[in-house]
Amino acid sequence: MSYIYFDQAASSFPKPKKVGEAVLEAINDYGANPGRGGHTLAVRANDVIFKARKTIAMMFGEQNPANVCFYLNATQALNQAIQGVDFKEGDHVITTSFEHNSVRRPLERLKDTKGIKVSYIEPAVNGKLLLELIEQEINENTKAIVVSHGSNVTGTILPIEEIGMFTKVHDILFVVDASQTAGILSLDMKEMNIDMLAFPGHKGLMGPQGTGVLIIRDHVDLIPLIYGGTGSHSEDVHQPEKRPERYESGTLNTPGIAGLLAGIEELHSIGIESIYEHEAQLTTYCLERLSVIEGIQIYGPQLHETRLAVISFTIEGIDVHEVAMILDQHYQIGVRAGLHCSPLTHSLLGTEDGGAIRVSFGYYNTIEEVDRFIDAIKEIKSFF
Structure with a gap:
């Protein structure tokens, strides 16, 4: 019996075949240091890196590829975005209870x-009332608003376009964590007035782990978190001002970025809309089947509300970690149980003591896999 992977919100799997091929090609055929020499292999590696920057910039509405900075994951990208701002004592930041610990x-720490x-606002579970609450919290010292585009616990999609309009009017820095939505929902930084956009390469973009991106608009100046070799301006004792080198000290993950580029190219060949529609179909089907099982509590937006392919639930009287272990060991189904690195969300839901079981779907999951999962949940429930 084949293993079913329902932990796509943590990392997408399986990857498109071309992703692994691109990683292997980078290692075997041009495994040199990009931007650190003028020889043939270094130039080839640098060309792949630049192509990835250009592709990502175009995908997210950024005109300048130099504003696309690579990191090991979204956590590093978010740390650069948040801790790189020159905050002063008394400055005010608004964020939400949907945020991951990476925010x-x-x-x-700041x-x-x-x-x-810092104000942690608590909108409704479906994201409504968010704008009204933000408007209530804003004051003359508010310098930034940092929000997740989509919740990794409930699948709630937050109205970032409306928030962006608000931040533009009030001249407030707008930082968006697109960890759950990059590659799933369309994002345009210019149209949505996003100043900084952070996301991983290994989730919706179908790339390998060890890849993350921060896009920094031209008007935003950050203090680098890491200082060191940048492959250029070596004679300068200070970190260069030139982007992306200013924010990319050290050797980049060329094989990972090559794989990320291949993942994005495969994503474009499928179409973001097609991916979202497929995942939405699986989510609706699973919600419909779960909701009729007695003793199951589902958290997040209602059945027919727009959401991501993420479902969190509990089973009355059964520990969530035990359910996840049984699903893994007896049914070969991988899910995630616990607080999902987002304890404030679980406090909002009332599940902060034990967390919840989370299933999350991707493009390569099927209706038949959802049926196997539902049958397994019914059997587990009957044992207790």
Whole structure:
């Protein structure tokens, strides 16, 4: 019996065949250091990196590929975005209870080290009332708004286009964590007035792990978190001002970025709309079948509300970790149980003590796999 992978919100799997081929080609055929020499292999590696920058810039509405900066993951990208801002004591940041710890922990560190103020607003589970709550929290010291585009716990999609219009009017920095939506929903930084956009390469973009991106608009100036070799301006004792080198000290993950480029190209060949529609079909079907099972509590937007392919639930009287273990060991189904690195969301849901079971779907999952999962849940429930 084949293994069913329902943890796509953590990392997409399987990857398109071309992704692995691109990674292997980078390692075997041009495994040199990009931007660190003028020889043939270094130039070829650098060409792949630049093509990836250009492709990503075009995909997300950024005109300048030099504003596309590569990191190991979205967490590093978000740390550069948040901790790189020159905050002063008393500056105010607005964020939400839907945030991952990759947003919350850097903000809490800035509270401790720089004395900034942070407001965690709590909109409805489906994201409604968010704009009204933001407007209530804003004050003369509000310097930035940092939000996730989509919740990794509930699948809630937040109205970032409307928030972007609001931040533009009030001249507030707008940072978006697109970890759950890049490659799933269309994003245009210019149209949505996003100043910084962070996302991983290994989720919706179908790339390998060890890849992440931060796109920084021209008007945003950040303090680099890491200083060191950039392959150019070596005579300068200070970090160069030139992008992307200013924010990319050290050797880049060329094989990973090559694989990310291949993942994005495959994504474009399929079509983002087709991917979203397929995942939405699986989500609706699973919600319909789960909702009629007695003793199951589902969290997040209602059945016919727009959402991501993420479903969190609990089974009355059964520990969520035990359910996940049984699904893995007895049914060969991989899900995620716990707090999902987003404890504030679970506090909002009332599941902060034990967390929830999360299933999340991707383009390569099928209706038949959902049926196997539902049958397994019914059997597990009957044992207790």
